[in-house]
Amino acid sequence: MATTTLGPATGVSRRSWVMDWLTTVDHKKIGVLYIVNSFLFFFAAGILALVIRSELAVPGMQFLDHDTFDQAFTMHGTIMLFLFIIPVLSGFANFIVPLQLGAPDMAFPRINALSFWLLPLGGLLIFSGYLFGGAAAEGWTSYVPLSNRSPGVGTDLWLIGLTLVGTASILGAVNFITTIFKMRAPGMTLFRMPIFVWTVLVTAVLILLATPVLTAGLIALFIDRNYGGSFFDPSVGGNPILWQHLFWFFGHPEVYIVILPAMGVVSEVLPAFSRKPLFGYKAFVFATIGIGLLSFSVWAHHMFTTGAIFLPYFAFMTALIGIPTGVKMFNWLGTLWRGKLTFSAAMLFALGFISMFLIGGINGVMVAIPPVDFHLHDTYFVVAHLHYVFFGGSVFAVFAATYYWFPKMFGRKLNEPLGKIHFWIHFIGFNLAFFPMHELGLLGMPRRIADYDPNAGWTLLNSLSTVGAFMIAVSIIPFLVNIIATFINGEPAGDNPWDGTTLEWATTSPPPPYNFDRLPPIHSERPLFYLAHGDDHNPDGSDLDAEQAGGAA
């Protein structure tokens, strides 16, 4: 049974701050390390995106040769997904989940440190291909037989690096699941956990079940490439489709690994700035679990054109997953309904998430319909779709989380006007970059090409998209200025700058080691609201049963 007992009070260390950060096992510092590391990879992969968009701005080969271009989009996709979005959300979860549960730390602090430190190692290995004759260039999906035949160690380094990153994810998932089930404060029942914790829990279960499948595939491919294995080589009895199954059996739950915590973030930010609870807490929890379960039955919708799968089954399951997603959308709208909305930068990014993720959901339904996908598969429409989900969805939520939790992490509020400038340039640039890709895909432009026919009618849309990509890059400038300016001279945040209702706002900003000097009583999923306003007019009243602090969790 977890308790709120403080850790050793003699935690004052004489080590230098560098050694302190390198050896820390404090979940908050590890969370910050995750986030900083992820943003560094985000900038690297973002520069690759600019390189790609520059080459595609007009037809012809201007800056790169084909192989360099292939390396650029392979690294862009791999780094963005595996070393930015997944870990940055893990970073926020690392910082926030123990606080929201009223726990002193993660369940396994040393494993927590290990799973972080594997990330920069894996990421650098993946990137190091550039030093040894070229990085992997088979796309982030690395389909065999192409990846089986490509010479060069870039692909081997990619495989080793991803195996490490995957291992880090699995360790992290075990840690989150244990923390959430065993470390909750007294009174924090499962149905009183903040939604963000719920989404992290379901995400961790998905990681635990899906990532080992990818890791097995990576190792099999490494054996094929280096030790004469024949898992995937059809000429000696292997099966090239097997790779696609293994990859997407991980790869589709992976989409939800990336989007569920982002939904969690939005479900924290919207209520805070609407001054209302999330509409339909339990419905939202069940929708999250539903998405998690369904996500394991839809993987082959990435393989509609292979001619090797049973289309009606995967089309049906994929259609079903639209239902819980729709429920979530309505619950967010219900949260805004009759609220009192304040448009802080965090709120703007959360609203941006809703409006952009909606598009990512709609165009996702379009490509999930097999006959339509026969036309759209592997075109820029799919590129538009995945960016509306990953970027319009997850990355908007990452920025919402940054503006929302930065005061808790560092004790200072980010500058609001700069945050709003960041949002608007970002929002417009994002749509300019990715909306035209829908039409490019409909017109038939395949993805992963460095050059296209000047007579194909794709030039204007490509040029617009490139302008949008550079706008996104420009929007990062006010963000970075904001971070630096806030560290130098930011407005002190206080414990609870947003009138938040979950436990992380009950401690100081930044929180002390082991988080809480004392915890408020936990009677509902909004303990701080209860503290400030008493009974929150809960219609069924069930959450407010007189239960003493210190009761069984």
Place this chain on the structure above:
Amino acid sequence: MQPTATSSRTRWRSAIRVAAPLLLIFLLGGCMLPPEPKTEAGKDVFNLYLLVLALAVIVFVGVEGFLVYAIVRYRRKPGDDTLPKQYHGNNKIEIVWTAIPTIIVFVLFTFSMITLAEVDAKSDHPGAVIEVDGFQWQWTFRYSNGAVVNGSAAKLPVLAVPVGEPVRLILKSLDVNHAFFVPDFLIKRDLIDFGEGIPPNELEFTVTEAGTYSGQCAEFCGAGHADMRFSVQAMARADYDAYIAGLLAAVPSASPADCGTTIKLAAVQSLKFDPQSLSAPAGESFCIEFTNNDTVVHDVGIGAIEFDGTDVQPGETFTYVIPAMDAGDYEFHCNIHPTMTGTLTVGS
């Protein structure tokens, strides 16, 4: 009630309320269409797409509309510190809005299965059966009369098909995965080497209109992926028969008697010439006897004199007649594989 500024503003507002969604639908709908379909199955896909797009636009306008409405309507007034009513949810509403997406996805699923059956339908007697081989990074089209067309970087391959009859393509990959994609047909299918005993993918379509349609590989296949283009020429039956018969009357191989000097050249595994340097006499015509010992098709081209030789299938030999050249060093290459090069030294 007499007209006042307020009521005219209300009318103006309600006009916007009607016009804005219509404008959005028009903008979104107008720039979100695939090309006009040129096959029968493509028309089915197009119609299904229109249904999907209509539903998509309705959902989009509905949700974004509410979002904008909420942002404007429920803005917190400055200095307003009162709490709004703390709604925690409503089970009846949850049921309703679970039902809405359920109905939408079931409608879409039903229509998509109907269209899928039409798109995947196979005829008993297709008007033409053509084997399409994809390899890094070109196409070979093999017609039922034995005619073979190989593409090269200099000359994109042309796939001739009869109009108005079902055409069946047998899609074989000779190496990595590729995909046959013609945007105007609204369809694509992967070329995958599934291994022994598993038949290759097939794709069947009926082109409805004569014309030339561009296509290209849609599954990333390596450095030459972007250049792996082709075109489809749909023509009347009689023209098609004449076209493929004409292909058969290929350039005959030169006989050794025509050649003063004959140089032997071979293509070997993993895209290489053997030998990689040749020498030939200056100022007189000579022959290159080219044997393809590789597993994919090759040819010989000499850029400086714009010589572009016929393609040679794996295991076959062909003798090229090369016109007289001035003394000097020249590069020769395979037109299909631009990285496969050698040096030809003309003169002593």
